[in-house]
Amino acid sequence: MTEPTFATLVSRWYTHHARDLPWRHPGVGAWAILVSEVMLQQTPVARVIPAWTAWLSRWPTAADLAAEPPAEAIRMWGRLGYPRRAVRLRECAVAMVERHGGQVPDRLEQLLALPGVGTYTARAVAAFAYGQRHPVVDTNVRRVICRAVAGEPDAGPATRPADLAATEELLPTEPAAAALASAAFMELGAVVCTARSPRCGSCPVTSICAWRASGQPAPAGPTRRPQRYAGTDRQVRGLLLGVLREATAPVSRHRLDQVWTDNVQCVRALTGLVKDGLVEQVDETSFRLAGDGPPILVP
Template identity: 75%
Template sequence: MSTTQLAAEAIRWYDENARDLPWREPGIGGWPILVSEVMLQQTPVVRVLPAWRAWLTRWPRPADLAADTPAEAIRMWGRLGYPRRALRLHECAVALVARHDGEVPTGLDELLALPGVGDYTARAVAAFAYGRRHPVVDTNVRRLVARAVAGEPDAGPATRPADLVATEALLPAAPERAARASAAFMELGALVCTARSPRCVDCPLAARCAWRASGRTAPPGPTRRPQRYAGTDRQVRGKLLAVLREATGPVPRARLDLVWSDDLQRSRALAGLIEDGLVEMLDDTCVLAGEQPSADG
């Protein structure tokens, strides 16, 4: 079977070339892996590393985080971006204590029911923490499969059930080995079969790659670009939250007024943060969610 060979080659390469990442340490546990997966959502490895270490040092078990405030979780999140993930992780910890005896569950459905855990993360935790044989499909795997198997320059814009089927077909029968294959595919996608400039010369799958065999056809024309970051509500939210993150107590509205001059947009952004549960309003001041009143008032 040629598909089985893809996994075999990928694993062989992975054994030699995988990065030495702390959450890959054998037996590390479900919680550290869950935290790493959530942090890695849309965030580069190099920025996650220190945050992951600090987070797990402070909250080694879900119960530790559940006992602390959401505000502290948001603070520890620092500048990783998408701070709602910190809130989701805190909610996760609370749910794990309430529903799963403080442990990260092993089943896909139970994982999927956790806040901030979607299809990718549920599969990643089940496979990498518990050795379950589930296809793990992230953007790297979708790109690699699109190229190596389908011969296309890139995967489609949205995850499709077909991606799951195509990836499942590549997995070895033995669960532990399937999980290793998934890790290998992700690592290959991250380091070799990259989006911009794939390094086919270094690719262990090159000899079997359909895209390379076709002469590396170019992707279709320009896709519609999203809005620029500068000037968006997103940027304003970031500025507002940065002030609250660094403050030790309630912040007067007047101080938040300084971060953005457009009253309408600033109000809209703040309302969004409150709506998302990241920020709370107390009288004429704002605080991070669940912030405890400081002793010194």
């Protein structure tokens, strides 16, 4: 009889302590899981839950969303942040209709080819929606593995191939068990093995944690420089989009100029929104959310 493995301990903990999140309920389909994964990219769980519920109520299938213009997706996105994700999610739905009959593909290669689906999201969908055995590495998993297995404080940027390989070695052989373990690793990092104040007293692997054994060393050297927001193009884009989201008719350039005093920056932000497919120019002087009305006549 061998000692329980790392994955076994964390999985056992997960089955008793996992949060009751709606996308984890039995019978939730691949489309709903994909939507949750995209919304959860850099957005806290608490804010995603109501948005996810409303989104799927309006668009129960990918085909439902694919039939709508980007403007509707942008409005439904609300204030989750990074609204390009809404545009990409719709593009993703369109691609699934065109390539996969409106279904979410179950092959990693096909998932990765979809707009807005990267290394993490593709593996998360393959594992959580289809029960496949893939290492699913997000920032939480990287931190958990880094600490508990390597004994390191999780400093420095992610090295995807190495993180994937290190996590893969910990996964059970059985696909269903591996998918459960992946969810468990993520949950542990989100709830217990947190970045700032880890709750080691509630951790199922505290007795075999290399990081704890070595005195929980803090990250050495300068971490990534703090992200600022005030005064950036991102803030201006947010202000511009806020106006366009509320508008029921095209908005004049003059009115958009008023959201920011620096006109150069304002124009740059607006140009960026157009380039990203969030906004379109209706005529010489007015703008609207992409597809927010009748098609624009081109002379």
